[in-house]
Amino acid sequence: MTPGARAAxxxxxxxxxxxxxxxxxxxxxxxxxVSAGRGPHGPNQPVNMPVDFTSTYxxxxxxxxxxxxxxxGMPSWSPLEELLAQLEAGTRTTFxxxxxxxxxxxxxxxxxxxxxxxxxxxxxxxxxxxxxxxGHLIMPRHSxxxxxxxxxxxxxxGLLTLHRVDxxxxxxxxxxxxxxxxxxxxxxxxxxxxxxxPTNPMLEIADLPALLAAAKQRxxxxxxxxxxxxxxxxxxxxxxxxxxxxxxxxxxxxxSDLIMGAAITGDREIxxxxxxxxxxxxxxxxxxEVFLALRGVRTLAVRLDAAESNAGELSRRLDQLSRDAGLPxxxxxxxxxxxxxxxxRAAEQLGGFGAILTIELDADQxxxxxxxxxxxxxxxxxxxxxxxxxxxxxxxxSEAEVADAVLSALQLWTPATSLGGxxxxxxxRRRHPGEPSSVPDGLIRLSVGIExxxxxxxxxxNALRAAAAGEPIR
Ligand SMILES: Cc1ncc(COP(=O)(O)O)c(C=O)c1O
Numbered sequence: 001m002t003p004g005a006r007a008a009x010x011x012x013x014x015x016x017x018x019x020x021x022x023x024x025x026x027x028x029x030x031x032x033x034v035s036a037g038r039g040p041h042g043p044n045q046p047v048n049m050p051v052d053f054t055s056t057y058x059x060x061x062x063x064x065x066x067x068x069x070x071x072x073g074m075p076s077w078s079p080l081e082e083l084l085a086q087l088e089a090g091t092r093t094t095f096x097x098x099x100x101x102x103x104x105x106x107x108x109x110x111x112x113x114x115x116x117x118x119x120x121x122x123x124x125x126x127x128x129x130x131x132x133x134x135g136h137l138i139m140p141r142h143s144x145x146x147x148x149x150x151x152x153x154x155x156x157x158g159l160l161t162l163h164r165v166d167x168x169x170x171x172x173x174x175x176x177x178x179x180x181x182x183x184x185x186x187x188x189x190x191x192x193x194x195x196x197x198p199t200n201p202m203l204e205i206a207d208l209p210a211l212l213a214a215a216k217q218r219x220x221x222x223x224x225x226x227x228x229x230x231x232x233x234x235x236x237x238x239x240x241x242x243x244x245x246x247x248x249x250x251x252x253x254x255x256s257d258l259i260m261g262a263a264i265t266g267d268r269e270i271x272x273x274x275x276x277x278x279x280x281x282x283x284x285x286x287x288x289e290v291f292l293a294l295r296g297v298r299t300l301a302v303r304l305d306a307a308e309s310n311a312g313e314l315s316r317r318l319d320q321l322s323r324d325a326g327l328p329x330x331x332x333x334x335x336x337x338x339x340x341x342x343x344x345r346a347a348e349q350l351g352g353f354g355a356i357l358t359i360e361l362d363a364d365q366x367x368x369x370x371x372x373x374x375x376x377x378x379x380x381x382x383x384x385x386x387x388x389x390x391x392x393x394x395x396x397x398s399e400a401e402v403a404d405a406v407l408s409a410l411q412l413w414t415p416a417t418s419l420g421g422x423x424x425x426x427x428x429r430r431r432h433p434g435e436p437s438s439v440p441d442g443l444i445r446l447s448v449g450i451e452x453x454x455x456x457x458x459x460x461x462n463a464l465r466a467a468a469a470g471e472p473i474r
Contacts (some may be wrong), residue, residue, distance in 0.1 A: 014280040016357050026091065029232055030301040036086065037079030037294060038395075049294070051076045051287045072279050078117050080294045081262075084114040084252070087231040088244050090262045109237050110266035115274050116290060120227065120247025121146050122283035123261030126274050127223050128154065129244050130443070131192050135160045136180045139194040140167035142202040144225065144247075145434035147194075167195060167211075168204040168342055174214050181218040191218070196225040196235070198346075198373045201358055201429045201445045203228075203333050205342035208349060212240045227251070232304055233351040242267055243274075250420030251355070253296035258289045300359050303422060303450055307355035310447040310456060312336050317457055322359075327464045330442075331360040356419055358429075361403040361442035362469070364396040399442025402467050403428045406444065409466035412451065412459040419447030424456055 039045050053075050057067035067074070082095050089111035117123040124147050131137060137151055141164040149454035155162040163180055176191065181241035184190045193215045208224070215222045218330050224236035227247045236244050246252060247262035265271050278284060285293075315334035322329040336353030344352060364399060397405070407415040413426045425447040429435045448456065 029087070032092065032301050033083070033087070034298050036084045036092075049076070049079045049291075051291045053287055054222060062111045064325070070281055071284055073155060073275075074287065077285065077290050080290055080297065081114040081116055082455070083294070083297060084231070084246070084248075085111045085264050086236050086261050088114070088226070088235055089266070090231070090238055106188055109235075111264065112266060112268070112271045113239065113269070114262045114264040115278060116248070116285045116293075117261035117263065118259035118283045118285055119259045120144075120245065120249055121150070122278075122281070123245045123247075123263045124225070125150060126159075126277040126281070126283065127245055128192070129271060129272060129277060130196075130221060130223075130243075131160055132190060132221075133159050135190040136163060136184050137161070137192050137194060138163045138165060138176055138180055138220075140199050140204070140206075141165060141436065142167075142194050142199045142204060142439065143194070143196040144200045144227075145432060147196075148436075149434050151194075160360060166204070167197065167206040170207045170210050173206075173211055177214055177218055177220060192221040192223060194223050194225070195227075195241075198228045198335060198354060199441065200228060201356075201435070201439060202353075203340070203356065203358060204336055205340075205346045205349065207336055207345060208234070208236060208241075209239045212236065214464055215368070216240050228354055228356060229350060230300065230304060232301060233354065234349065237264065237266060239251065243270060247420075248293050249418065251304060252300060252420075253293040254300060255292075256298055256418060256421035256423065256425075258292050260285050260289055260293050304352070304355065306450040307422075308352045308446050310450065310453045311357055311446075313453045314352060314446070314448060314457060314460070317458065318357075318359060321461070321464070327468050328362040328364065328406075329359055329464055330362045330399075330427070333358045333360070336369065356445065356447055358443050358445050360408060360440050361399050361401060361441070362445065364470075365398045388442045397470075398429060399440065400428065403442040403444050405467035405471060406460075406463045409463035409471060410459055411462070412455055413463075418444070421447070422450050424449035424451060 037049065038047065038180045039049065055066065055070045059065045059223055085364050086093055089109040091109055092109065095113055128137065128150065132148055137160050139151055139162065154160050163176050180191055180340065193211065195206050195208065195211060197208060198204065212222055222241045223243045223245060224241045226234060227250050230251045243265045244262055246262045248262050249258065253260060263274050284345060311334065315332055315337055318329065319332040319337055321327055322332055334340060334353060334357040335343060337343060340346065407426055407428060410426060413424045415427060416425045417427050418425060426444050428444050429439055430441045430443065
């Protein structure tokens with residue numbers, strides 16, 4: 001809602017409603033995330049948007065008021081909702097008023113203001129519920145486990161039929177699309193294709209343009225979870241996705257200090273239904289969280305660049321270690337590595353390879369203490385935690401135990417779930433019973449932060465060495 005519209009509705013002008021632009025020149029993303037969603041310049045104007053700490057708005061009988069109860073919407077959400085929508089559309093647009101289709105200036109992608117939710121899962125739940133009862137959901141076999149559990153629960157309740165696919169296998173997804181659409185008959189809206197790319201935690205890359213085109217051809221509803229890539233690296237709406245969802249908790253807000261979600265679409269009907277779902281289910285964010293998330297988005301571009309550069313460097317060094325050093329490191333997965341099965345696709349499709357990588361730990365091998373010699377080229381001195389010459393690890397540990405030994409030896413990286421914050425986090429994913437057994441038991445997901453890469457690498461190397469030395473889990 002614009003200040004003018006609010007004034008017309010009987011309220012005082014509030015610059016919080018206006019997505020103002022300082023100039024009419026196209027802005028680079030880095031500039032855009034900093035400058036969008038601010039009020040106009042002028043005497044006594046706040047640089048940041050005011051936040052309404054209120055649950056309700058007053059009205060005057062007989063006077064139209066567009067604001068009522070804050071569960072339905074509040075102006076404090078608008079700057080972030082509009083900013084995210086424009087980032088996803090990849091276009092600088094002018095929202096005429098809250099809830100109206102925008103006029104895209106340079107790009108054909110139409111977008112409505114995004115919809116913020118209380119969590120990524122709340123946004124996901126609203127989107128999945130676009131499917132009518134009896135619908136078909138085609139989804140990646142590897143995807144965020146909370147989403148996977150929700151989909152399974154809905155399937156168990158008979159609300160939908162699940163079709164799990166290898167989302168990186170375009171031929172398999174296309175033939176599933178064909179089979180399921182045929183099964184579902186002419187009622188196209190009964191089928192939804194859910195894409196996560198890169199997938200969590202396996203980092204598989206879907207052929208986004210091909211899959212979205214194939215789904216569109218069949219009239220299948222499409223949703224993309226863009227949490228890992230962020231709109232600075234991938235814009236599914238530009239490839240024809242109907243809805244994009246985010247865990248704003250992650251890269252967008254970027255400081256591991258809040259939980260929030262978002263859904264973005266250019267389709268009026270979908271927007272209206274998601275809005276209604278949010279209002280009726282009460283899955284709304286608090287104004288303080290929205291303020292913090294908007295503050296976090298201001299640094300998204302610089303944070304992502306820094307974290308991604310760290311992730312690339314770490315992936316190369318760890319990859320080298322996995323081949324040369326004899327440490328219990330079996331494999332490094334990162335779309336930026338040439339060995340990644342969809343490396344080429346990632347290079348063509350993504351604006352960057354992201355800040356998440358995974359490492360797979362090996363179970364103890366007989367004689368694994370010998371790893372020390374090759375792990376420390378040129379170093380004759382024993383290091384802390386290094387076994388004495390000739391010492392052998394007697395009891396063999398599973399790969400999960402080796403991974404846990406690595407995690408417990410970390411000093412800088414924090415063993416914690418979640419990702420996308422400025423601080424580096426590491427987690428063995430299979431500690432969650434919800435992760436499928438196709439995810440290796442000894443797989444650690446690394447969410448790379450913006451610390452100095454040398455410190456991050458040194459800490460990982462020390463932890464790998466400690467695990468190789470058979471140090472107990474602390
Ligand atoms: C890819 C992905 N989507 C969605 C979610 C759920 O988001 P939230 O935790 O904000 O509910 C997560 C959480 O880890 C995630 O990794």
